[in-house]
Every structure is written in C-alpha cells, then in structure tokens.
Amino acid sequence: MLAMKVLHVVGARPNFMKIAPVMRALDRRGVHQELVHTGQHYDPSMSDVFFADLGLPRPDLHLGVGSGSHAEQTARIMLGFEKVLSERRPDLVVVVGDVNSTLACALVAAKMHIPCAHVEAGLRSFDMTMPEEINRVLTDRICDLLLTPSEDADENLLREGTPPERIRLVGNVLIDALAAHVDRGRAREPWRVYGQKPGGYALFTLHRPSNVDDPAVLSRVLGAIEEVQREIPVLFPAHPRTRKAIEALGRTPRGLLLLPPLGYLDFLGLTSAARLVLTDSGGLQEETTVLGVPCLTLRENTERPITVSCGTNELVGTDPQRIVAAARAVLEGRVKTPRTPRFWDGRAAERIADALFR
Numbered sequence: 001m002l003a004m005k006v007l008h009v010v011g012a013r014p015n016f017m018k019i020a021p022v023m024r025a026l027d028r029r030g031v032h033q034e035l036v037h038t039g040q041h042y043d044p045s046m047s048d049v050f051f052a053d054l055g056l057p058r059p060d061l062h063l064g065v066g067s068g069s070h071a072e073q074t075a076r077i078m079l080g081f082e083k084v085l086s087e088r089r090p091d092l093v094v095v096v097g098d099v100n101s102t103l104a105c106a107l108v109a110a111k112m113h114i115p116c117a118h119v120e121a122g123l124r125s126f127d128m129t130m131p132e133e134i135n136r137v138l139t140d141r142i143c144d145l146l147l148t149p150s151e152d153a154d155e156n157l158l159r160e161g162t163p164p165e166r167i168r169l170v171g172n173v174l175i176d177a178l179a180a181h182v183d184r185g186r187a188r189e190p191w192r193v194y195g196q197k198p199g200g201y202a203l204f205t206l207h208r209p210s211n212v213d214d215p216a217v218l219s220r221v222l223g224a225i226e227e228v229q230r231e232i233p234v235l236f237p238a239h240p241r242t243r244k245a246i247e248a249l250g251r252t253p254r255g256l257l258l259l260p261p262l263g264y265l266d267f268l269g270l271t272s273a274a275r276l277v278l279t280d281s282g283g284l285q286e287e288t289t290v291l292g293v294p295c296l297t298l299r300e301n302t303e304r305p306i307t308v309s310c311g312t313n314e315l316v317g318t319d320p321q322r323i324v325a326a327a328r329a330v331l332e333g334r335v336k337t338p339r340t341p342r343f344w345d346g347r348a349a350e351r352i353a354d355a356l357f358r
C-alpha cells in the first residue's frame with residue numbers, strides 16, 4: 001500500500017470538505033497522493049477559499065473545465081481526465097459525492113481499468129430528474145469500492161444487486177470535516193458581521209435546479225422566506241446560479257440579507273449558531289443533524305433519509321404555506337431531538353484508509 005499511488009478528484013464545492021479528511025488520513029499512513037481539480041467550480045468563493053479553510057494542498061493538476069451544459073461539462077472533464085490517467089497511471093482513483101466531476105472521472109477510470117473508490121456511495125433520492133441521482137446511480141455501478149455513510153446506503157446498493165464485497169460502511173466524512181473545524185468556525189463569530197447573535201437568526205440556502213431554474217418555483221419559495229423573515233432575520237448566502245436567477249426575476253427578496261457565497265469556516269460557524277436552517281442542500285441536512293440545529297429541507301425527497309429518521313431534518317417541499325408553518329413551529333419551540341447516526345463520529349476517513357489498505 002505504501003508504494004501505491006492514489007489520485008483524488010475534486011470539482012465542485014461539496015467535494016472539498018469530503019476529500020480533506022481522506023487525504024489527511026492517507027497522509028498519516030505515508031501514502032503517495034495526488035489531487036486533481038476539474039475546475040467545475042472556479043469562482044474563488046466557490047473553490048479557493050475552501051482550500052485555504054480546510055488546509056487542502058494545492059491541486060497537482062487543474063483541468064479548468066468551467067461551466068457548460070451537462071454534456072459539455074461532463075465531456076470536457078472526461079477528455080481532460082483521460083489524459084491525466086494516461087500520464088500519471090495511479091493505482092487507485094478516489095471520487096467523492098455526486099457532482100458531474102464524480103461521474104465523469106469514475107467513467108474514465110473504469111474504461112481504463114483503473115480501480116476506483118467512491119466516497120459517499122449508495123445514497124438514493126429515487127428521483128431521476130435530479131442530475132445528482134443519475135450521477136450517484138451510475139458512479140456506484142462502475143466503481144470497485146463503495147464506501148458508504150450509513151446503513152440505508154448499504155441497503156440501496158444490495159437491493160440493486162451490488163456484490164456485498166464491494167461495499168464498506170465507513171460513516172460520514174463530511175462529519176469528520178465538521179468535527180475538525182466547527183470550533184474554529186464558531187470562534188470567528190461570523191454572525192457579528194451581519195449584526196446577529198447566536199440563536200437569533202435563520203440561515204437559508206437554495207441552489208437545486210428544480211428550485212432555482214423555474215421562475216415560478218423560485219418566486220414562490222422566496223415569497224415564503226419573506227414571510228419567515230417577518231419573524232426572524234434570515235441570512236441568505238446565494239450560490240452564483242441562484243443570484244443569476246434572482247437577478248433574472250427582477251425582484252430582490254424583501255428584507256433578506258442576500259450574501260455572497262461564504263467560505264467553509266464562516267458558513268459552518270453560522271450554521272452551528274442558527275436557530276433554524278432552510279435549505280435544499282444535501283450536506284447541510286447532515287451537518288444540522290449533528291449540530292442539533294432544526295433543518296427544513298425545501299424538497300419533496302432526500303437521498304439522506306437518516307437525517308429525517310434520526311436527525312433534525314424535515315422535508316417541507318416548496319409550498320409556501322407548508323414552509324411558513326414548519327418554520328413557525330420551530331420558532332415556537334416544536335423541535336426534534338436528534339440522535340447521531342452510527343459512524344458519524346469524525347472517524348470515517350480512518351475507516352476509509354483501513355478499507356483501502358485491506
């Protein structure tokens with residue numbers, strides 16, 4: 001294993017905090033590692049700040065693919081990554097999560113017969129209209145080692161006929177990153193910049209195509225958040241996709257504190273001290289569960305059902321009345337008492353290193 005060369009892939013914002021603990025765990029074992037950034041996310045606020053906050057090494061290679069349609073982006077990543085694999089010839093490729101970079105690189109590795117491990121395997125929303133669901137299903141089908149965050153993921157894979165020897169329940173690496181950084185995030189007291197106090201504000205994020213790209217849905221959701229804002233200040237760090245969609249709508253949400261995308265530490269600090277989170281993010285459903293912060297997810301389904309069954313998460317969809325009623329219930333103190341899922345203990349990356357060694 002020590003002589004083995006591992007090549008990690010990151011591309012988009014949610015990848016960075018998942019690869020950081022894995023690279024650190026393999027580093028401790030003296031494994032030779034390289035990091036490839038596909039460039040799917042390229043704004044400094046969507047990429048560079050995370051490298052700095054997480055102490056990630058500079059990427060050894062940057063493919064610079066940028067934005068485009070799904071086909072363009074996926075194809076550009078594949079072309080770039082095929083060259084990388086031909087030159088670098090790693091013994092193992094590690095991909096994380098469910099973004100276009102994940103599937104594109106797994107597909108190239110599989111075609112070149114280079115073993116590929118998928119971190120955060122097995123999650124399913126069973127909603128094939130989500131680009132991420134397509135990425136998840138296909139990535140798991142072609143990877144050799146499926147490293148899962150929770151038992152439901154194992155069950156999904158087994159139901160799909162995955163050979164059990166390819167599956168390893170290792171736990172949630174996003175929580176490794178959280179455990180390593182939450183104190184630093186809180187110590188920055190990021191809420192002060194916005195004139196807020198711990199427990200005195202709600203945090204809102206939105207970026208799913210299904211919520212953002214359709215002006216009718218976006219208007220409806222923003223209307224609901226404006227209602228919530230009458231009861232509690234709402235901080236809204238907006239993804240570039242969302243900011244563009246709001247500009248196209250021609251109406252800035254009344255009263256909301258519309259912020260640029262934030263770095264990892266500031267965002268984690270803000271999440272940990274929020275009274276309530278409203279979001280359509282996947283990772284945030286998990287983070288709020290571990291932090292014990294009530295989370296209302298503005299979707300009809302989730303690939304992370306354990307955050308609903310064990311955690312603080314509640315699916316509220318995009319119907320304004322439902323969103324506002326659920327927010328009011330939380331503000332009136334009707335909150336769930338979470339249980340931390342098994343192996344969401346800050347040691348998932350160690351288990352991943354063990355699994356790779358085996």
Ligand code: UD1
Binds near residue numbers: 067068131132241
């Ligand atoms: C991607 C992932 C999504 C993840 C999200 C986190 C896929 C299919 N989707 O969605 O699963 O939750 O990242 O952020 O991989 N843009 C910028 N600057 C950037 C990046 C994007 O302005 O640095 C804008 C561009 O207009 C771009 C749009 O955002 O066209 C969408 O970017 P893209 O990478 O296609 O998907 P995300 O919506 O970011």
